Amino acid sequence: MEKGYVHVYTGNGKGKTTAALGLSVRAVCAGKKVFFGQFIKGMEYSELKCIEFINNLEIEQFGRRCFIYEKPSEEDIDAARNGLERMKDILKSGEYDVVVLDELNIALYFKLFTIEEAVEAIKGRAYNVEAVITGRYAHKEIIDIADLVTEMKEIKHYYNNGIEARKGIEF
């Protein structure tokens, strides 16, 4: 059985969740099984529809909405904590070859759970599991336990020119 590694996609540029989604699809194409868990997010993303036609890809959301411009509520915290428990089990089970923890970094940034709890979940994964972590502001300890880290750096962004997020491109 091949060892699975830890990827981190962080930084302020576009492409983090998108790269995790691309990696998931590539893995499925190669016959692997993928679990894609999303912290924070509870919105209607186009990619949620993927599961209708992509076998061996499961997506689950552990967020209620996007609160990132305000203080998280008790319910936001509960949703994230329950999500981490769920991810811990999924990572440990070895049932999925690739496990995505989308926006884990943001959940940590907002202290919805502790860095120790997150590291324990990732380190407790089954031998074969490739773990993929996304979100800006990656914690130093997340970088430390990662085998691959890419910083997605914003060089130019059309948001700065007043272009809003568009369905099918950003969500």
Next chain:
Amino acid sequence: MEKGYVHVYTGNGKGKTTAALGLSVRAVCAGKKVFFGQFIKGMEYSELKCIEFINNLEIEQFGRRCFIYEKPSEEDIDAARNGLERMKDILKSGEYDVVVLDELNIALYFKLFTIEEAVEAIKGRAYNVEAVITGRYAHKEIIDIADLVTEMKEIKHYYNNGIEARKGIEF
């Protein structure tokens, strides 16, 4: 009809083609039509299998193999030049909402065609077309005409620890 913009995913880190693939899948989920053209590449990538179960996504390769460690042959150049002609038509037709020019930057870096030819193709796209360009070493003029640029920066890579590219993860 909504205007389509130009994205560039460049830099030395993992996640460029992967982000373009993720964006393509998201777009398809939102009912858009995607053409994914790959310069340089002519290898068996897992993602080529996507088209078997993802409707409205077409993938075409304009490379023969991966020559990036040696000098391109006449045939490599011909393949890339024919690819650019094909992409020019596809971009102009407006038939696809999202058009990916995977590794265009590398094709330019190896001077398989000129920057003027590439810029002409991109600028000649139909109004609605979102163009997505990937590859390290993005040319300054490509950055200039782009609306969104993300640099995927390698912070840590397992290749440096002797781990080789794996099916379903890298290809």
